[in-house]
Amino acid sequence: MSRSGEGDDNSMPEDLTQTEPETTTNGPSRDTPAGLAHLEVASRDATVGTPRTHIFEASNVEVAYGGKPAVTDVNIGLAEHEITALIGPSGCGKSTFLRCLNRMNDLIPAASVTGSIVYHGHDLYAKNIDPVSVRKRIGMVFQKPNPFPKSIYENIAFGPRVMGMKGNMDEIVESALQRAALWDEVKDRLKTNAFGMSGGQQQRLCIARALATSPDVLLMDEPCSALDPISTGKIEELMVEIKQEYSIVIVTHNMQQAARVSDWTAFFTVDLSAGEANRVGRLVEYNPTEKIFTTPDDERTEQYVTGKFG
Numbered sequence: 001m002s003r004s005g006e007g008d009d010n011s012m013p014e015d016l017t018q019t020e021p022e023t024t025t026n027g028p029s030r031d032t033p034a035g036l037a038h039l040e041v042a043s044r045d046a047t048v049g050t051p052r053t054h055i056f057e058a059s060n061v062e063v064a065y066g067g068k069p070a071v072t073d074v075n076i077g078l079a080e081h082e083i084t085a086l087i088g089p090s091g092c093g094k095s096t097f098l099r100c101l102n103r104m105n106d107l108i109p110a111a112s113v114t115g116s117i118v119y120h121g122h123d124l125y126a127k128n129i130d131p132v133s134v135r136k137r138i139g140m141v142f143q144k145p146n147p148f149p150k151s152i153y154e155n156i157a158f159g160p161r162v163m164g165m166k167g168n169m170d171e172i173v174e175s176a177l178q179r180a181a182l183w184d185e186v187k188d189r190l191k192t193n194a195f196g197m198s199g200g201q202q203q204r205l206c207i208a209r210a211l212a213t214s215p216d217v218l219l220m221d222e223p224c225s226a227l228d229p230i231s232t233g234k235i236e237e238l239m240v241e242i243k244q245e246y247s248i249v250i251v252t253h254n255m256q257q258a259a260r261v262s263d264w265t266a267f268f269t270v271d272l273s274a275g276e277a278n279r280v281g282r283l284v285e286y287n288p289t290e291k292i293f294t295t296p297d298d299e300r301t302e303q304y305v306t307g308k309f310g
């Protein structure tokens, strides 16, 4: 795979579903380490051996900046209607990998992506794939809320309008705000500037804006790191509610958050022994969240989730 330019104008093929059963890595069985007991892990359906439909298959993915690899050898299948958390110490390439999933790295001139990412059975980086339509199907929410300097209504209506979406715009706006659990708070001030909203509301507005173009996947890069605990709780509730309709991949530094909301967790790390100049991120372990936080397969995961490093 290589990056193709923004000029490719074929749109994504429409019917792309691929079903593939998946089982967890069969690592050595271990008892829950004492240090893991403090994390409350929500009980969920993601159990060993449960068939899952993969929406993304990443194989041997490496991203380099200016020729220097930042993350390498990523092999992972991400499933539909799940929340997948990417965790790991700062600088291990979580955000870099996340950006591969909707070709956002194309927008960073120094970045080069190699390996393969298959989305619904299609090579996401094939020449005939249009990165702009990829980003409509695979929306993204960033660390800091970034509403447009426009009214609440216009923030939501912008994407559907640009896309030429058919239908009543008032209904499209209301529906997106409802899905982002924001409608009741803003329905009487839709024409006011989005900058007048609280940080938590602005982030839910950005989620609503991403949902307004009817995406398939929502990528979230530390969406709560700038928010207070109450706003964070609202976003987490929202994520769990909407995963029936969307697939969500979230980068988070907050392990409690990963434990609370995600179904599967991928732990990345950097090999510090290689020296600063050769630092490169790698995926260490990918398992159901409950397993990652109770009986992880890899000692490095255990050390990270118990707070021994990172």
Ligand code: ADP
Binding pocket: 065, 070, 088, 089, 090, 091, 092, 093, 094, 095, 096, 097, 108, 110, 251, 281
């Ligand atoms: P994480 O999300 O795990 O904190 P990042 O993906 O942000 O890690 O960064 C991984 C590595 O790639 C870091 O060494 C970082 O400095 C480098 N990096 C990230 N973005 C860029 C960029 N735009 N240009 C150059 N290097 C980058």
